[in-house]
Structures are given as structure tokens and as C-alpha cells.
Amino acid sequence: MKIPFHLLAVTTVTVLLLTTRPASAHIGYGGRDFGTNPVSLTISNQTVSSAFGWADATDTDWGDSHRGRFFRFTLTNTVSVSITVERNSLGTGTNGVFLPAFSLYLGLGHLAPEQGSHDSAALSTNSRPIGTEGSLRALTDWSVGNDPTYVVSGDPGSGILYPASLRHFTYIGHAADGTPANYGDAPGINGDGNADGYVTYLFENLAAGDYSLFVGGANYASQEIETGPTYPTYGISTTVSVVPEPSTWALVLTGVAATTLLRRCPRK
Ligand SMILES: [Ca+2]
Ligand SMILES: [Ca+2]
Numbered sequence: 001m002k003i004p005f006h007l008l009a010v011t012t013v014t015v016l017l018l019t020t021r022p023a024s025a026h027i028g029y030g031g032r033d034f035g036t037n038p039v040s041l042t043i044s045n046q047t048v049s050s051a052f053g054w055a056d057a058t059d060t061d062w063g064d065s066h067r068g069r070f071f072r073f074t075l076t077n078t079v080s081v082s083i084t085v086e087r088n089s090l091g092t093g094t095n096g097v098f099l100p101a102f103s104l105y106l107g108l109g110h111l112a113p114e115q116g117s118h119d120s121a122a123l124s125t126n127s128r129p130i131g132t133e134g135s136l137r138a139l140t141d142w143s144v145g146n147d148p149t150y151v152v153s154g155d156p157g158s159g160i161l162y163p164a165s166l167r168h169f170t171y172i173g174h175a176a177d178g179t180p181a182n183y184g185d186a187p188g189i190n191g192d193g194n195a196d197g198y199v200t201y202l203f204e205n206l207a208a209g210d211y212s213l214f215v216g217g218a219n220y221a222s223q224e225i226e227t228g229p230t231y232p233t234y235g236i237s238t239t240v241s242v243v244p245e246p247s248t249w250a251l252v253l254t255g256v257a258a259t260t261l262l263r264r265c266p267r268k
Pocket of ligand 1: 062
């Protein structure tokens with residue numbers, strides 16, 4: 001989208017470094033699976049493509065799912081989950097400037113052996129308005145398609161093993177580092193008010209299910225200077241923690257209190 005001047009003015013100048021690393025073509029979770037009911041797990045070896053991928057998906061022409069990373073986790077019962085993303089020194093982009101944001105959705109993209117979901121699949125482009133930048137939406141539900149899986153890979157004449165289909169992401173919530181000065185003026189964005197490369201949010205009472213977490217950059221104006229096709233990448237450390245229920249804490253505290261009491265009042 002056209003960027004207002006006041007947003008351009010606050011853009012940090014980013015050095016574009018050319019790299020031969022290919023862009024990941026499809027939505028995937030390899031190396032980004034937090035598993036089932038993660039107590040507290042951090043994945044710190046991932047990078048995201050561009051400084052603007054999340055923010056660009058908050059506007060009226062949607063965003064490109066390639067400009068960020070998808071993580072996943074599974075819950076088997078209703079719990080609260082804390083999610084934290086912090087920039088680190090990985091990636092080809094300038095260190096110390098990346099501002100993270102994330103959105104949480106119920107639902108997963110296509111998984112093997114089916115073909116991966118991607119924005120340019122026919123089902124994806126046919127199911128979104130003309131002129132959109134991609135399928136990704138940071139503040140609401142969205143869907144994305146894949147390609148057919150043929151009996152013999154790459155040979156349509158061999159027949160279709162799995163037809164192309166859509167996957168639906170049900171929006172749960174989001175959090176963004178900083179203020180509208182960096183993430184733009186889309187209404188309803190939950191910024192943490194401090195653009196310091198760190199953002200955290202507690203999602204209360206999430207239902208059992210499979211969740212996708214999209215992490216991307218929260219600097220809307222960076223799309224004017226990071227123009228591709230090779231984008232700078234930025235390292236992130238992502239932590240997902242299932243928060244114990246208050247009743248669990250109560251039991252723990254009761255246990256501590258009882259132990260303390262016993263120690264203070266030894267039997268004679
Ligand atoms: Ca956009
Ligand atoms: Ca922050």
C-alpha cells in the first residue's frame with residue numbers, strides 16, 4: 001500500500017544484503033513445532049523474511065505469508081498460553097532493529113503427504129479479492145489453498161492422490177511490538193507501547209486444538225525499502241508456555257505452606 005510520509009520518516013534505514021538463500025515457498029512447520037501442551041519451550045534458531053511481514057497483513061490489501069514464519073502447537077484441554085517473541089542476532093538484516101509481532105490462529109496449513117499451502121495456488125488466488133498482496137491476514141480469519149498431489153510427483157497424467165483444498169485459519173488474537181509509529185494505522189492493533197524488539201502476550205483459556213502462530217515484522221514502512229525479491233532476514237527467539245491453572249498454583253502454594261508449617265513446628 002501507499003505509505004504515509006510520517007511512517008516513512010520513522011523507518012530505520014536497513015542495509016539490504018544479497019543472499020543466495022531461497023525463500024521458503026510453502027507454509028510449513030519444520031523445526032517450528034512446539035509439540036503438545038508445551039510447558040515452556042523456546043525455539044531460537046529461526047529467521048523471518050523482511051521487517052514488515054506482519055504489519056503488511058493488517059491493511060486492506062492483506063499480506064504475503066512468505067514474509068514471516070509459521071509455528072505450531074497442540075493443546076489437549078483448555079489452558080492459558082503465554083507467547084513471547086524476541087529478536088536475536090541471526091539473519092542477514094541489520095542487528096538490533098527488528099520489531100516482532102505475532103498472530104495466533106486455530107488451524108494448520110496443509111501437512112505432508114499433501115502439497116504445502118501457498119499464496120499463489122489457484123485456490124488461494126481464487127478465494128481472495130483481486131489486487132491483494134497475498135492470503136495472509138494478521139487481524140482476522142483467512143484461508144489458503146494448495147496444489148493437487150499427483151500419484152507420481154510432478155506428473156498430472158498419473159492421477160490425483162489428494163485434490164487441492166483450502167485450509168482455514170480462525171483468528172484468536174495478536175500482539176505487536178511498539179506503537180502505530182512502526183506498525184501503522186490499521187484499527188485495533190494491540191501494541192505494547194515500547195519498540196524494543198520484545199513482545200509477549202497471554203492468551204487465556206484457549207480451547208483444545210491445533211494452533212498456528214505466525215511471526216513477522218511490525219515495521220509497516222519497511223516495505224518501501226525492502227523490495228525483494230531477496231529480503232533481509234531477522235532472527236527471532238519464540239517461546240510458548242502453557243500457564244498452570246490457578247488451582248494448580250493453589251495446590252503448589254498449599255504444599256509449600258504446609259511444608260513450611262511442619263518445619264517451623266517440629267514434633268517433639
Ligand atoms: Ca498489505
Ligand atoms: Ca516491546
